Amino acid sequence: MLAEMHHAGSISKGPTDRAAARPMGMGAGLSGERATAVAAQEAAERALSELGLSLGATPITIEQRGGGNRREDDGSSPASASSRSGGSAGGTGDVDLAIVAISPHHVPSVGEALDAIGRVLSPKNIMLVSAEAVLGGFLELEGVPGISVMAASLPGVGIHAFSSDDLPLTLGVDEEADAKGDLAEIAEAAGITGQHRCTILAADPFSVPITGILPVLSRARSLCSPEGAGRSGGTSGQDDVTRRGPIVGGVASAAMRSGGNVLAVNGKVRRQGLVGVSLSGPIRADAVVSQGCRAIGPNMIVTSAKQNIILSLGGRPALTVIREQIEQLPEEHRQLLSRGLMLGRVVDEYRDRFGPGDYLIRAVTKVSPEDNAIMVADQFRVGQTVRLHLRDAQTAERDLAMLMDMQALDQRPVGGLLITCNGRGTRLFSKPNHDVTAIQRAFFDTSGPEQDQAGEQRAKGGKIIRPVMGFPLSGYFAAGEIGPVGDGVFLHGHTACAVLFRRV
16 A cells, blocks of 8 residues: 555646645544554545535444444445545545545554545545644544544645655755755745645654754745635734745654654655645644743843853843843743743834734753853844743743634635644643644534533544534644744644634
8 A cells, every 4th residue: 555655756736627626625633542544544535525525425334342442334424435445535536635634652553543444535646743642633642542533635736745755865964955955946845836835744753853954945935925824823814915825844752763753755664754744725723822832021132142152132241131031920920830931032123113923932942150141952143133032831822812803704624634732731731632622613613512521532542533513623742843934934832722723
């Protein structure tokens, strides 16, 4: 089955007569504590069933008997039809793209997962990433085995799958070479051409200089037309203006050692590097980036800096200024310092005023009393505007809810992908399933899933999960989240990055 898939770097595009006749649709599937092949099959079947529903087909019925799952049909269900017809969702649409996330438990048998998903979906393109935890529907499966699958029927949409093998070897490593490099060549290799609408990335943290690669890919987007690319929402939604196609994604989080993560694109499994999929043509991709921080104190101007070291703010020693601002905080805000102190850097200095969505949040990593300076996880230059920030669950909750309220004013998504930080979830919030619920709630009543108290337990038992009400949503917990702030593309931390796909 794997041998039948396209190789990385391939592109499937061009609306054939058959493609033009079928509708766009997506389906998400999630399966919990089961053996790899069984969990992968269940998640794929669940995704296929939901895809069939979105295309107007009859849903699949899956019954659980004797501790296992058995399909109760006479061979005429959508899944059975798909097995015979090569991935047809309900007989009405092909699976053009599958996006898969697997928990660490399934990494040793990733081949089994890909084979099982291939048998059910026969996707023309498939991308896989390993993560600490996976999510889908209304559930975030933290600390337990899980596989999440998104299946998409995208008629007429160009789909370009690629990997780090297709990009220059020096990309992100040699700044001088990147500056002199051929942007058009890089853009073509990554599928960021023509009517580019979205790029989804997954990277290994130990072998890819992702913070160096992202600025180059962002510059490559300048070669594309922004018309119809979608809308980008920063931490407060920013201006709801048409922007270039977003670049989103995450850093694999299944392992804390080199070679422990796994990535795959179109049949080729790899333990290092980067994989990605770019979409172009008749589809909207709207990015939501929730950094979840509250601003404190006034805006300040960097008046002396050297790389990641800020020496002075507003003409005064940086550490002195920071200490004064902290001393002025109320007690409840001081308690939040246990989660660390953040510094927000304004991305677009040409704006008249700055709101929450205008800052790129970075951690203050160290102070230097000898130099009266601070060190931050970013590069700074003289003249930039910065502001102190604090991170807490209440602000993170309010921030994501506000962003999704803005999205609720738009049409219902066909599907969505959520990449959230592995520092969020129950590590940040008092209740599980926070981020998926916040995103779903913007479009549907969540009373059904909340009443279904046994839902998570059924997921752990291997039952295919079906949200009572919701739109197809899948994703994973990452060790770094990729998403836009302003017109730039950045690697974030403690952030929820989502991309919502809509019809044009």
